[in-house]
Amino acid sequence: MVAFPLVTVAFAIETVDLTKDYSVGFWRKRPRRALDRLSLQVERGEVFGFLGPNGAGKTTTLKLLLQLVFPTAGRAQLLGCPLGDPAAKRRLGYLPEQPYFYDYLSAEELMDYFGGLFGLGLSERRRRTNALLDEVGIGAERRLQLRKFSKGMLQRVGIAQALLNEPELVILDEPMSGLDPLGRRDVRGLILRLRDRGCTVFFSSHVLSDAETLCSKVAILAKGCLVASGRLSDMLALQVRGWELVVADTPDALVAALGTRATRVVRIGEGRFSLELPLGAPPERMVAELAAAGAKLVSLTPLHETLEDFFVQRVGEGT
C-alpha cells in the first residue's frame, strides 16, 4: 500500500486514479467503465462543485467515497482517513441521490435514530433535530410519518440528516433536485452558511447556475473522465457571449432594422420579440434606440456559455 504523503491531510477529499468498472450483461458479464482514473483534490473549507451531464459518473464517484461500491483500482482518502474508516464517517455528512428513508418513522424519529448512531445524547439529539429541521424548512409536519412526505420534503429531511453530526465535510448528491425555487434558494443559503462555519461542501450537480452562485472550485466530468477542474472563472470562457433582449410593442420597421444586427429573432407574441445580440453590439445603444422608436423594454439578460456547450467543446478537444 502506498502511504499518503503527510501534506494530503490538508485535503478534505483526495482521490488518486480512482476507477470503477460495473459488470453488465446477464449471462456474459463484461466490465463497463463508469469512472476512469479520477484524480481529484478538494481542499478544506471549499465549496466544490462536481459537475457533469447525466451518466457522467458523479454518483458513482460519491458512492465510491462512501464505500457503497468498491473501487476497481485507485485509492482515496476522506479527511485524511482511508475510505470506510468510521472515524472519518463520524465527521462526515452524506445526502444520497433521491434519498429514501424508513417511511414508518416520522422526520423527528429519523433524526433521533441517526443522532443515536452518532452517539449523541438525548438532549443534544433533540436540540439538533429541532434546529436542523427548522433550518431546512420542515415545520409541524416533522411529526408525520415519512411515507406522507413529498419528494421535495424528503430531500429537505435528507439534507437535515446529513448535518446532524456537525460535519467537517458534507457530500451532497444533487442537493437541489426535487426542490422548488424557494427550496433551492434556501439550500444555497444553507451551503454558504456551512462554508462560513468552515465546513467543506462537495456536491454534484448538472445545473451550472448552482455551481456559479456557490462554488469556489469545480470539477467537470464527462463519460467517466475528468475533463476540467479548477476555478470556475479560470476554466470556462463563461464570460458573456451575447445578450438576450425582449421587447414589446415593437413597430415593424424597428424589427426589420434590428433583425440585421441580431443573430436570432424570435417572435413571442403580438408585438413581442426576443432578440439575440452578439457581443460586439453594445446593448446600451440598442436600448436607447428602442426607447426612441416607442418600443417597451421587457428584459435584458446576458447570455452565458452553457455547461453543455462547454462539454461539447472540451470533450471534443479531448478526442
Next chain:
Amino acid sequence: MTSLGWIAVNGFRESVRDKVLYNLVAFAILLMGASLVLGQLTAGQDLKIIKDLGLSAMSIFGLFIAVFIGIGLVFKEVERRSIYNLLSKPIRRHEVVVGKYAGLVLTLTVNIVIMTVALYAVLAYVAWGENEFARQARETPALDPALLKAIALLLVQLMVVTAIALFFSTFSTPILSAALTFGVYVAGYFSADLRNIDQVVDSRLTQTLARGLYYTLPNLAPFDVASQAVHGLPITAGYMAVTIAYAIVYIAILLVAGSAVFSRREFK
C-alpha cells in the same frame, strides 16, 4: 446505547409499526375459541389439547414472523436504498447485520412472551372449570412449568431460523430466501434421518455425504420438545444446555457468514 442497539430497536419499531404484533390477536382468539369448543368435544383432554394447540400455534406464528420478516430485513433496506444513509453513519456493515438480527429476535421474544402469558391464562381458566375426574386423569399439572422449557427451546429454534433467513437475505431476493429458508427448516427437521441413513442405503459415498449433511445442516428437531413437555417426560438441564449452546454456535456461524457476505456487497 450502542449503534447495534439503535439498529435493533429501530428494527423492532418497524415490525411494531408494520402491525406484526396483530398476530397475537389471532393467537388469543384461536386459544380462547379452542378452550370454549374443546370442552364439549373431548373426553377430559382439553388441557392436553390446549397445550398442543398453543405450542403448535406459537411455532407456526413464530416461524412465519422469523421467515417473512427475516428475509426482508436486509433486502428491503437495500431495495429502498435506505442503506445508503445508514452506511454513511459511523457504523460497520456487520453491525447492520447483527443489529437487524437482534431487532427481529426482540420482536420474536416479545411475541412469544405474550403468547406464553396468554396460553397460561387460558390453561388456568380451563383448569379452574375442570372436574375432579379430569384432574386425576391428567398426566401433568395444568400450569406445568415444563411447558416453559419447551417454549424456551422453541424461541431458540426460531432464533436459528431467523438467522438462516437473514443469512440468505444478505445475498438473495426475498422469494428465493423464503424458499431456501423453508427448505433448510424442513431439512433441519429430518436431519436425524440423515444420521441413520446407513441402515437404509449401502453406498459408502451416500452414507458419508448424509453424515456430512447431518453435521453441517442446522439440526432443528432437537429444539422441538413440545410433545415431551405435554406428556410430562423429563427434559434434563444438560439437554437444554447443550441444545442452547448448539443454537448459539450455529447462530454465530450464520451471522459471521452473513456479515462476511454483506461486507463484500456493492450497493449499485
Next chain:
Amino acid sequence: MLSRLNGGTRKTSGGRDLRSTSVSSVVVLLSLTVLFAAAIGLQVVRDTRYPLPATTEESLYLTRQAANRIAFSFRPLGADLYWIRAIQYYGSRKREIDAASLAGAKTAAPSPGSRPALNYDLLYPLLDITTTLDPRFNIAYRFGSIFLAEPYPAGPGRPDLAIALLEKGAQAMPGKWEYMEDIGFVYYWNLHNYPMAAAYFNRGADLPGAPWWLRSLAATTLAKGGQRSASRLLWGQMLESAADERAREAAGRRLQQLDALDQIEQLQRLVDAVAARTGTVPTTWPPLIKAGALRGTPVDPRGAPYELSASGQVKLSPQSPLFPLPVEPTPYGPTS
C-alpha cells in the same frame, strides 16, 4: 475480530473490485471452521450424552413415514384432531343406531357374514391413527378400548381390536399397569377367558406402581371367574380407580346392570311363586300388586319399569339405559 480493518484500499490484480472495510476472508473462514467444529462437537455430545425420551415408536415411524412427514412438528396436534374425530364418530354413530332401533329398524347384533348398515367400522382406524401420531395418548388407548369392546349396538363388539389397541399402548409405554388391567377386563368381560384375564391382571400387578388389589383381582378371577360376585368386585375396583367421568359412568352402569340381573332373578322367583300358587301365569304387574306380592310396578336401577313377557319372563325394558344386559359369563373355576 470481525471489526478488524484493513485500512485504505488495496490494489488487486485482474481488475477485481477492492473491498476495504470487509474483514479479511482468512479470518472469516477460520472463525467459520472453528464454529462448525464446535457445532459438530455439541451435536455429538447431545446425541450421546443427553438422549431425549422418545415419543415415537421407531418401527411405527418407519411404517407410517408418510403421515409423520406431513405432520412433522405438528404431530401431537394431528393426534388431537383425530381423537376428537374418533369421539365424535363414536358418539354420533351410537346416537344414529339408538334412533334407528327406537324407530323399530332391525338392528340385530352383527353376526359373521351379515353386517348392519349402521356400524362402527371407522372407529378402530381413527384410534389407530390417533395413537400413531401421538403414541403417548393415554386416554385414546383406555377409552378407545372400552368403546371397541362394547357389544353391538353400544359399540362394534370387537374385543380383539380393543386388545390390539391396548397392546400398542403397552408397547409405547411399557410401564403402564393400567393397560394390563384393561386387557384383563376385556378378556374377562367380553371374551370370558378367565385364565387370560387373570394372567393380564398378574402382569399388571408385576409392574411398578400397580395397586395392591390387582393381585387379589387376579386371584379372584382364577377362583370365581364368571360369577357375579367376581364381576361386582371387578367393576367396583374400576369405579374406584376411575380416571375420568366417562370411565366412572361406564363402571357405574356395569354395576347397575349387575344389580338389574339380581333384581330380575328376584322378580322371576316371585312371579314363578305366584304362578305356582294361582295356577295362572301373570303377564302384567297389576295382578301381582293386587295380590300384595309387590308394592308397585318394579323399576330397574335407572327407573325404567321391568317388563313381563307373555310367557311370564321378567325382562329389562329395551328403553332402559341399561339395555342390553350383558350376557352372563359362563362360570369358571372350582365352583362350576
